[in-house]
Amino acid sequence: MEKKNVILSLYPTTKLLMILLIAVSVFIIPSYLYAYAMFLVCLVIAAMGNVTKEFANLTIKGLFSLCILIFVLQSFFYPGTHVLWEWGFLAIKQEGIHFGLTLTSKVIAVGSSLILFFRITPVKDFVYSLEVMGLSPKATYVVLSTLTIIPEMKKSSQVIMDAQKTRGVETEGSLMVRLKALLPMITPLVLSSVASTEERAMALEARAFTVNKRKTSIYSIEKTGRDSFIRVLLLVLLILLIVWRVAL
Amino acid sequence: MSYIELKGISYKYPVGDEKVLKDISLSLEKGKVYALIGANGAGKTTICNLIRGFIPHFFKGDLDGEMLIEGRDIREWEMGDLAQKMGYIFQNPFTQISGTKDTVFEEIAFGLENLRVEVPVIKERVAEIIKLFGLESLQEKNPQQLSGGQRQRVSLASIMVMDPEILIIDEPTSQLDPQATEEVFKIINIMKQRGKTIILVEHKIELIAEYADRVILVEDGKVAMKGKTKDILSDIKAMDHGILLPQYALLGYEMQKNDRLHEIPVTESEAIGVFTKWMAGKEN
Ligand SMILES: Nc1ncnc2c1ncn2[C@@H]1O[C@H](COP(=O)(O)OP(=O)(O)O)[C@@H](O)[C@H]1O
Numbered sequence A: 001m002e003k004k005n006v007i008l009s010l011y012p013t014t015k016l017l018m019i020l021l022i023a024v025s026v027f028i029i030p031s032y033l034y035a036y037a038m039f040l041v042c043l044v045i046a047a048m049g050n051v052t053k054e055f056a057n058l059t060i061k062g063l064f065s066l067c068i069l070i071f072v073l074q075s076f077f078y079p080g081t082h083v084l085w086e087w088g089f090l091a092i093k094q095e096g097i098h099f100g101l102t103l104t105s106k107v108i109a110v111g112s113s114l115i116l117f118f119r120i121t122p123v124k125d126f127v128y129s130l131e132v133m134g135l136s137p138k139a140t141y142v143v144l145s146t147l148t149i150i151p152e153m154k155k156s157s158q159v160i161m162d163a164q165k166t167r168g169v170e171t172e173g174s175l176m177v178r179l180k181a182l183l184p185m186i187t188p189l190v191l192s193s194v195a196s197t198e199e200r201a202m203a204l205e206a207r208a209f210t211v212n213k214r215k216t217s218i219y220s221i222e223k224t225g226r227d228s229f230i231r232v233l234l235l236v237l238l239i240l241l242i243v244w245r246v247a248l
Numbered sequence B: 001m002s003y004i005e006l007k008g009i010s011y012k013y014p015v016g017d018e019k020v021l022k023d024i025s026l027s028l029e030k031g032k033v034y035a036l037i038g039a040n041g042a043g044k045t046t047i048c049n050l051i052r053g054f055i056p057h058f059f060k061g062d063l064d065g066e067m068l069i070e071g072r073d074i075r076e077w078e079m080g081d082l083a084q085k086m087g088y089i090f091q092n093p094f095t096q097i098s099g100t101k102d103t104v105f106e107e108i109a110f111g112l113e114n115l116r117v118e119v120p121v122i123k124e125r126v127a128e129i130i131k132l133f134g135l136e137s138l139q140e141k142n143p144q145q146l147s148g149g150q151r152q153r154v155s156l157a158s159i160m161v162m163d164p165e166i167l168i169i170d171e172p173t174s175q176l177d178p179q180a181t182e183e184v185f186k187i188i189n190i191m192k193q194r195g196k197t198i199i200l201v202e203h204k205i206e207l208i209a210e211y212a213d214r215v216i217l218v219e220d221g222k223v224a225m226k227g228k229t230k231d232i233l234s235d236i237k238a239m240d241h242g243i244l245l246p247q248y249a250l251l252g253y254e255m256q257k258n259d260r261l262h263e264i265p266v267t268e269s270e271a272i273g274v275f276t277k278w279m280a281g282k283e284n
């Protein structure tokens, strides 16, 4: 990772504060336009950190399709009186649209800021900063294992899928076909993940992981003057947001 | 006082209602290589977990009998002291990578960081191990991207760098190809030369014949046979416990039917010795 990069070279907790401010601000400022704008802010930060492609991929593929679903459901089923369009028992209501916009804008703002955080912060740096803050090895292990189990599960699900493909189970094609292929996969996946978590915990123990509360580290990252500057800036922004909210 | 001693050990896991170890007594000496052999489910891994103290510190369950390391009961040992005294290499090469390090060098350093060793000392010791095990070409690689065999060698290095006196190695090569197996055994041999006490679970009987000093045959939670490698692996009775003897020993028994061999060989070099002598006898 390019260490000179203006975003990537920030200290992990500075990045976290930045992301938290974005996520929290959508609850300070109620407007959905503001919340949608936060997605653009995330996109700009992603671009500055050279992670636009991964960020856009995850948000558009995952988050947006989820939000379109939420939006459609809300506009039809949210209770309301201002009917805009009707067909049989289906009716789109103004209240539903408004609620749908508010809800999805918040989901998108919070979701994309979280995705952004893990795009611009290597897990290793994040864990390092947590340990420096004095978080116990047991707690960091929880963070770690959750973060490492996801790619691991992805890998083993691929292995199981391939095995099923060779046995003639259709794993590609329409959503229905894929869902059908998914079901017999879940049991071995969950079982193997549980078993490997136990072994992983013992393997960490074999490396004296829980022996000392504090550790030494051959890897180190440090806060710079820019971190302090950004932190002050974030604080100022937070105050401005609160003032804006009160003045509204 | 023995170095490692099991006295009348019986054990039942918290889940499952049968005892998986039944009245096991063993006495292990310092600096020897012990091979644990036996069918799947016999209890070999459980014995490893017990010696390392994962039973009872990690797995609860019902433990009877005495498990002593240097005369001190395993229950009285601190987990931290056990971590330094005994290294453990697991069967699965894919669960032993810490998952937080992005170079092999840092991965190997992980245990020493946990033990609070000073940074310059860590760097020195890691570099030394990398050289000893010939891992130079891997040291800048991401551990997540290594093959099974490479991971197993890195796991061995990660444990060896902590300089434990005792090494417990559970089926290190069961998921590896012959080439990678050989590489791993080269490393195990280096550890043996360094005087480590090694407890090795392995199915490849030829490798056991070559590297182990003593063999312990486990069957259904009990010790069925134990003794010098040569005595056990040339003993036809081991076949009754589901162990396939080394090729050389089988060949020896085959020849024994017609002719007298002065001994049953178990390794290649012994076979060469025995058969050369046999042929010399024929010529006379
Ligand atoms: N974590 C566990 N919980 C309950 N039972 C277990 C556990 N691990 C192993 N066993 C059982 O204990 C017995 C011995 O297993 P194990 O020591 O792994 O055998 P081996 O290593 O010789 O193949 C088996 O019957 C197995 O099913």
Ligand SMILES: [Mg+2]
Pocket: B044, B045, B046, B170, B171
């Ligand atoms: Mg086993």
